[in-house]
Amino acid sequence: MTLLQAKGLTVTFGATNVVDGIDFEVRPGGTLGIVGESGSGKSMTSLAIMGLLPSSATRAGSIDFAGTELTKVTERQMRAIRGDRIAMVFQDPLSSLNPYYTVGTQIAEAYRSHRSGVSRKAARAAAIEAMDRVHIKDAGKRVDDYPHQFSGGMRQRVMIAMALSTEPELIIADEPTTALDVTVQAQILDLLAEVRRDTGAALILITHDLAVVSEVADDLIVMRHGRVVETGTAEQIFSDPQAPYTQALLDAVPRIDDSIGDLRPVPGGPA
Amino acid sequence: MTLLRARNLVKEFDVAGTAGLVKPARRFTAVDHVSFELHAGQTLALVGGSGSGKSTTARLAARLVDVTSGTVHLDGQDITALQGGDLLEVRRQVQMVFQDPFSSLNPRHTVERIVTAPLRYQKRPVPGGVRTVARSLMERVSLNPDHSDRYPAQFSGGQAQRIGIARALAVGPRVLVCDEAVSALDVSVQAQIINLLRGLQAEEGFGCLFIAHDLAVVRQIATNVAVMTGGQVVESGSRDAVFDSPQHEYTRRLLAAVPRIRPEWEAARLRNAGRVREPQ
Numbered sequence: 001m002t003l004l005q006a007k008g009l010t011v012t013f014g015a016t017n018v019v020d021g022i023d024f025e026v027r028p029g030g031t032l033g034i035v036g037e038s039g040s041g042k043s044m045t046s047l048a049i050m051g052l053l054p055s056s057a058t059r060a061g062s063i064d065f066a067g068t069e070l071t072k073v074t075e076r077q078m079r080a081i082r083g084d085r086i087a088m089v090f091q092d093p094l095s096s097l098n099p100y101y102t103v104g105t106q107i108a109e110a111y112r113s114h115r116s117g118v119s120r121k122a123a124r125a126a127a128i129e130a131m132d133r134v135h136i137k138d139a140g141k142r143v144d145d146y147p148h149q150f151s152g153g154m155r156q157r158v159m160i161a162m163a164l165s166t167e168p169e170l171i172i173a174d175e176p177t178t179a180l181d182v183t184v185q186a187q188i189l190d191l192l193a194e195v196r197r198d199t200g201a202a203l204i205l206i207t208h209d210l211a212v213v214s215e216v217a218d219d220l221i222v223m224r225h226g227r228v229v230e231t232g233t234a235e236q237i238f239s240d241p242q243a244p245y246t247q248a249l250l251d252a253v254p255r256i257d258d259s260i261g262d263l264r265p266v267p268g269g270p271a
Numbered sequence: 272m273t274l275l276r277a278r279n280l281v282k283e284f285d286v287a288g289t290a291g292l293v294k295p296a297r298r299f300t301a302v303d304h305v306s307f308e309l310h311a312g313q314t315l316a317l318v319g320g321s322g323s324g325k326s327t328t329a330r331l332a333a334r335l336v337d338v339t340s341g342t343v344h345l346d347g348q349d350i351t352a353l354q355g356g357d358l359l360e361v362r363r364q365v366q367m368v369f370q371d372p373f374s375s376l377n378p379r380h381t382v383e384r385i386v387t388a389p390l391r392y393q394k395r396p397v398p399g400g401v402r403t404v405a406r407s408l409m410e411r412v413s414l415n416p417d418h419s420d421r422y423p424a425q426f427s428g429g430q431a432q433r434i435g436i437a438r439a440l441a442v443g444p445r446v447l448v449c450d451e452a453v454s455a456l457d458v459s460v461q462a463q464i465i466n467l468l469r470g471l472q473a474e475e476g477f478g479c480l481f482i483a484h485d486l487a488v489v490r491q492i493a494t495n496v497a498v499m500t501g502g503q504v505v506e507s508g509s510r511d512a513v514f515d516s517p518q519h520e521y522t523r524r525l526l527a528a529v530p531r532i533r534p535e536w537e538a539a540r541l542r543n544a545g546r547v548r549e550p551q
Contacts, residue, residue: 037457038428152321181320181484186528208457211487211530238532239539250540252462254487256514256529 003028003202004049004170008061011044011053011226018044020226021061026170026219031196031203033217033234035210037249041226042206046172049204050088051078066169084114087163091175093155097147103158104143107131111165130161133198134191153184157191164195171195174206189216210253214238222246273344274478275309275365275446280331280341282324301327303502304341309446314472314479316489316510318525319499326450328499329482333365333448334358345446363393366439370451372431376423376438382409383419386437393442408437412467429460436467440475447472448480453488465492486529490514498522 004026011019019041026032036042047053049063051070063070065086070078082088090096098106107130108123115123124143131139134157147155156176163171173192177185193216196203207213213220213234220237222230222245230243241247282302290296302324309315317325330336332343334350342351350361366389369375376385383405390397390404397404406416412433423431432452439447449468453461469492472479483489489496490510497507498521506519517523 037459182486182530183320183524183528185530189530209530210458211532214532214536215530235536238536240543241540247544249459250532252459253532254458254462254465254485254491256487256490256526256531257534258490 001028002026002064003030003066004204005064006045006049006061007064009045009048009063010060011041011048012058012060013056018057018226019048022221022223022226022228024221024228024231026202026204028169029196029200029202030219031205031217033213033220034204034206034223035208035213035220036223037208039225040223042208042223043174044226045223046088046174046204046206049172050082050086051075052082080114083110084166085168086170086172087166087168089156089159089163089171089173089176091178093152093159093179094147096159097155099147102144102146103131103150104128104145107143107158107162107165110162114166126165127161130165131158133164133195134158134161136161151184152180153187156180156184156188160188160191160195164199164201167199168201170202170204172204172206175208176205177212178207178209185212192216210238210250222249272310272346273308274311274346275332275480276344277308277328277332278306278342278344280305280328280343281339282327282331282336283339300502302331305499305502305504306341307497307504307507309478309480311445311478312472312476313494314481314492315495315497316481316483316493317497317499318483318486318489320484320525323499324502325482325499329448329450329480332480333367333446334361335367359393362389363442364444365446365448366442366444367448367450368432368435368439368452370454372428372435372455373423375435376431378423381420381422382414382426382434385423385434386419386441389438389441395442404441408441411440411471412437427460429456429463432456432460432464433467436464436471440471443475444477446478446480448482450482451484452481454483454485461488468492486514486526498525 002025006024008021009019010017010021024032034042034045048059053059059071104124104127107127111126112118112123128139128143131143136142136154136157150158177188180188192203205213205216217234220232220234221228224245230237230246237246241250280302281304283298283300285296286299305328307315317328319325331338338351342349345361345364353361383401386405386408387401405419409416409419414430414433453464456464481492493510496510496513497504500521506513506522513522517526
């Protein structure tokens with residue numbers, strides 16, 4: 001039983017395959033971590049699922065989402081899925097929010113665009129409820145605040161509230177905590193875990209941070225240069241990595257509880 | 272002998288848009304009575320969240336920003352208010368490495384010109400010519416010296432950061448200020464740059480002021496740590512003291528929040544790889 005299954009997924013710019021025939025699957029309610037360094041193709045993979053690739057890119061292969069082949073649907077059908085059944089949370093909440101509208105307006109707009117016939121009043125109530133669910137205090141008041149009146153962590157909560165408002169089956173989070181301070185990062189990761197527990201949504205977490213993924217993901221794919229170098233449960237990959245690249249990557253991660261001699265750099269990459 | 276000593280550093284900024292015709296602007300205290308000492312061969316890490324004042328503190332100590340009050344001593348000499356030629360001498364002793372290697376390198380200059388620029392600004396004699404100096408600097412940071420006529424865009428992020436380090440080393444500084452110098456790099460490249468900085472410090476004995484938000488990186492590179500929040504140092508001490516028995520509530524919260532690879536998985540991995548890490 002899978003919620004989303006990608007087979008031979010390929011993203012091509014000109015003559016370069018930035019994602020090169022990768023396979024993976026997401027179980028309903030499960031968490032798939034996609035880890036890799038810059039240029040590994042992890043973000044392009046998420047944009048390929050959402051149908052948000054730049055126009056200069058071409059997509060090949062298959063993405064089956066709960067029985068719907070996403071590579072075959074029309075843009076109109078995709079718009080009905082995107083933001084409704086599949087929601088996305090990006091790295092930088094400030095650039096994903098419109099500074100001219102209150103956060104409540106933006107959450108309500110996202111909600112109404114997928115729920116035809118919902119009144120403004122009901123959408124506003126849904127926005128407040130979503131903000132409540134991500135633990136924004138005084139949601140009834142803060143719903144009328146503008147993005148700049150929120151801290152970075154609070155803005156990311158707003159983005160998660162927006163993603164949640166339509167009760168999606170899948171949330172794709174691309175580096176959701178990378179721009180945040182470590183204490184705030186921990187809160188947002190806890191929130192994502194709680195949301196999954198409460199709503200049963202599946203999560204694809206895209207990150208360069210192995211420690212973050214180890215705390216959150218059930219399953220893992222490790223990407224490099226557009227290919228999957230290793231796939232398995234998080235426990236398998238962290239406790240017994242098979243690919244030399246994964247082994248090298250795990251060796252290169254600085255450990256907070258331990259100061260070792262020289263870190264072991266990953267061979268073969270750019271210096 | 273203390274290399275760099277900061278005493279009661281205070282930096283206030285005017286809050287934009289709060290000044291009236293006669294009413295002075297509201298002031299924001301970014302750095303609030305911060306003191307520290309840096310010795311030769313040591314790496315003092317300033318850690319804290321965003322807005323904690325760690326970068327401003329480093330800039331005050333490097334005389335890139337003027338203090339509101341407080342003093343900075345370099346080798347016992349008060350450098351807090353030096354200007355002109357005297358300040359130039361401070362620049363020779365204190366150099367910086369920045370976070371984003373590309374925005375801190377002029378894209379229109381060759382590597383040779385970039386790494387030797389501090390010598391030019393200092394109007395210092397260049398023994399053996401610019402080419403020779405550039406080549407030797409590039410070798411010290413493990414870059415191919417034959418690439419000295421290339422431009423920054425022709426290098427990867429990690430290589431560009433090596434260029435930034437080479438430039439900082441050109442004048443033989445005694446203090447190196449690294450402001451989030453490895454934060455923008457991939458973990459594999461980060462490891463190389465950390466190793467490079469450690470190696471260079473062992474060879475040259477400079478003192479390093481290392482600003483970072485990533486505590487795991489700090490654990491690998493620092494000898495001493497000062498934890499900042501709200502413009503103040505709330506805890507400081509030797510690295511292992513701060514990490515292993517944090518005294519201040521904020522430090523504890525900060526350390527607890529750092530994501531960690533599950534210890535049981537970590538132990539299993541080392542067992543499976545036939546490498547058992549000795550307990551500390």
